[in-house]
Amino acid sequence: MKTRKIPHPGWNLEYLMFLFTRISGLAFFMLAIVGLLSALYMGARLHMNVGTLMRWTFFPNPNHVVDSDIPNIDAWSNGLWQIFQILILFFGGTHGLNGLRVVLEDYIKPQGLQMLIRFVIFILWIFMLMLSVYVVMGS
Amino acid sequence: MTLSRKVGLRDGLRYKGGGPMLAWILHRISGVGMVLFIGLHVAASFFTQQTGSNLGINLNIVYESIYFQVAIYFFVLFHGLNGMRVIILDLWPRMIEYQRELTWLTWLIFIPVYGLTVFIMVYLKITGA
16 A cells, blocks of 8 residues: 655645745835835836836846836935845846746656756756856846 | 545646636646746846747747737736735635635735736737837
């Protein structure tokens, strides 16, 4: 008889990632709301259309507002927004790649393949974070 | 009693999970879609920024086309709203009793917000404003 393996309750990877997924989900809402309100405060109503505003809300990168007619880009590309972008990328990358791991492990059962998936996704995670910090610092 | 998980595609499609199951499957599809598309967009931006190559520029042109934007907006908005429902259910487990109503509430918020934004995006695209 083959039974399903149930993870023990406690501070294991599944529980930690369960908590992280919820907390980062709430953090996306907070970061998006702060970004949206700041954009409106900085004059987005007069200088850009709704698509550009949404692009900024999802990810406050100065390259996302270049096709608007804001007079001065300085307020849109300072260190605060770089911190925001790195936070969104860290939360987003971890939340997303962990989600990909959960989905793949639901459909691919062999133990060896699951370890391989975890390894590949871990490498991808590190690589993606380095790449995106590079983009944020350079833009 | 063994737990058999060998469910074929036809049985899977015939399973009548209703609204919450549709929300679950869309949550999965939209999550994987976001990882793929936004990961591609970040990689393309990196190549454009560091090497100025045509690969990155062309990938970003595809990514910024209206078709992709409408799909990405669906993924992000649905994943966000449905994720909020999941968080509410996890924080207050008693709400499980009303999960069908919460699923309907998700759609009630999603449809007007998504519809209005897509209308504006398509309108601006067609009129070229």
